[in-house]
Amino acid sequence: xxxxxxxxxxxxxxxxxxxxxxxxxxxxxxxxLLAESEDHPGADGIWRRLKRRFPGISPATVYRTVQxxxxxxxxxxxxxxxxxxxYDGRKPYPHPHIVCLACGRIIDPExxxxxxxxxxxxxxxxFEIKTFRLDFFGTCPECSKNKTKTMPTRRKK
Amino acid sequence: xxxxxxxxxxxxxxxxxxxxxxxxxxxxxxxxLLAESEDHPGADGIWRRLKRRFPGISPATVYRTVQxxxxxxxxxxxxxxxxxxxYDGRKPYPHPHIVCLACGRIIDPExxxxxxxxxxxxxxxxFEIKTFRLDFFGTCPECSKNKTKTMPTRRKK
DNA sequence: CTCTCAATTGAGAATTATTATCAATATTAG
DNA sequence: CTAATATTGATAATAATTCTCAATTGAGAG
Numbered sequence: 001x002x003x004x005x006x007x008x009x010x011x012x013x014x015x016x017x018x019x020x021x022x023x024x025x026x027x028x029x030x031x032x033l034l035a036e037s038e039d040h041p042g043a044d045g046i047w048r049r050l051k052r053r054f055p056g057i058s059p060a061t062v063y064r065t066v067q068x069x070x071x072x073x074x075x076x077x078x079x080x081x082x083x084x085x086x087y088d089g090r091k092p093y094p095h096p097h098i099v100c101l102a103c104g105r106i107i108d109p110e111x112x113x114x115x116x117x118x119x120x121x122x123x124x125x126x127f128e129i130k131t132f133r134l135d136f137f138g139t140c141p142e143c144s145k146n147k148t149k150t151m152p153t154r155r156k157k
Numbered sequence: 158x159x160x161x162x163x164x165x166x167x168x169x170x171x172x173x174x175x176x177x178x179x180x181x182x183x184x185x186x187x188x189x190l191l192a193e194s195e196d197h198p199g200a201d202g203i204w205r206r207l208k209r210r211f212p213g214i215s216p217a218t219v220y221r222t223v224q225x226x227x228x229x230x231x232x233x234x235x236x237x238x239x240x241x242x243x244y245d246g247r248k249p250y251p252h253p254h255i256v257c258l259a260c261g262r263i264i265d266p267e268x269x270x271x272x273x274x275x276x277x278x279x280x281x282x283x284f285e286i287k288t289f290r291l292d293f294f295g296t297c298p299e300c301s302k303n304k305t306k307t308m309p310t311r312r313k314k
Numbered sequence: 315c316t317c318t319c320a321a322t323t324g325a326g327a328a329t330t331a332t333t334a335t336c337a338a339t340a341t342t343a344g
Numbered sequence: 345c346t347a348a349t350a351t352t353g354a355t356a357a358t359a360a361t362t363c364t365c366a367a368t369t370g371a372g373a374g
Contacts, residue, residue: 022321022370043360058324063361079238083332083360096274098282109281111274117253121293124266125255129295136278138286179341179350200331215353220332240331240361 001036008035008074008089015072026050026057030065034075034089040097040106042084078106078135096134102143109136158193165192165231165246172229183207183214187222191232191246197254197263199241235263235292253291259300266293 001009012031013023033046041049047062066087069075075089078097086106096114099106114132122129158166169188170180190203198206204219223244226232232246235254243263253271254263271289279286 020321024322024370026323056324059360060325060362061323064322067362077238079236081234081236081242085238085360096278098278098284098286100284101287107282109278111277111281114274117268117271118293120268121253121255121266122295124268125264126298127255127257127293127295128301129255129293130258131294133290133292133294135290136275136284136286137288137290138279138284141283144285177350181341181351183352213353216331217333217354218352221351224333242331 001032004090005032005036008092012069012072012074012089015074016068019072021068026054026061027065027068029053030062031069031074031089034066034069034087036090038090038108040078040086040088042086044084046087078133094131094133096136098136098138098140100140100143101137102139105140107140158189161247162189162193165249169226169229169231169246172231173225176229178225183211183218184222184225186210187219188226188231188246191223191226191244193247195247195265197235197243197245199243201241203244235290251288251290253293255293255295255297257297257300258294259296262297264297 009028009032012035013028016023016027029050030046033041033049043059043062043066046066047057047059050057050062066075066077069089070077070087074092075087076092076094077085077087079085088108091108094114095108096111097106098109114134118129118132121127166185166189169192170185173180173184186207187203190198190206200216200219200223203223204214204216207214207219223232223234226246227234227244231249232244233249233251234242234244236242245265248265251271252265253268255266256263271291275286275289278284
């Protein structure tokens, strides 16, 4: 586990403690996965990865924990039209994503700030803007290369 | 019906004809609603609005039509984490939205182009970027004013 | 260490938005 | 008008997610 992931996991754990909630082994494992994963896993993906260490873990536990961590501001959720939300515990604040339409992978590019546009949007609308979601959709380098081959199933990672 | 909405409706109808598909009264009514609505209705909202003129219309028909129009590129879909996609038939291309976290309304602000950031994202990632989604979230002027009152239910408009 | 209490779990049921199935119906080209 | 095939509505099915509840557990106090 990287120092970054350790920091994220500690932050999540601290938030739970501060809220008087318990740190169960299941929760710790889920939060760790959220903190470590660069690939923005969905609930199903998290569950599948944890089954080996927690053979009896219930999907409900994964959903609950993920929602809890999100509600505490320590993870963010990215929802898609075909169902299946994806989660990010590494960067639990608004940031842009690039999503491959073929394989479903999601990456976090380093891009300039959306601050100007946010202010512009607030001025144009009179809204008090709190957050944003910015996703770019396209084909990743790997899928572009494999264009003539069968595309793997997307989503639900 | 405004000239803009008429133009949108005609474009949708033409797309269906061009695809060898039939223009049923239900489809026309749904597409008209999509073309006219500035408020980005969801499937349920469309269905509720059409019940008076088509008492027997099935929700399945709404879902099917909306999906069809979307797949023909004449409407776009905005999905949210708590379920319930919203649709836009007026501007069936990527454009920014501002979403009120309190009442759920969605507006289309006039903002500057995202072209620079798109190019930046493509360069940073090697992706071939086709489209984007940009939503800002906050509190609309009306809900800000009514801050001390009970917030109406969101979504599903 | 033990006890207590309230949070948490897992199993199974429930929910909800959406999609699939199919017989009856309707659109539209010729 | 006829025929062909797309489309509808009614109903069932699906899938992601949330709810319910008895059993279990984490963690603080003593």
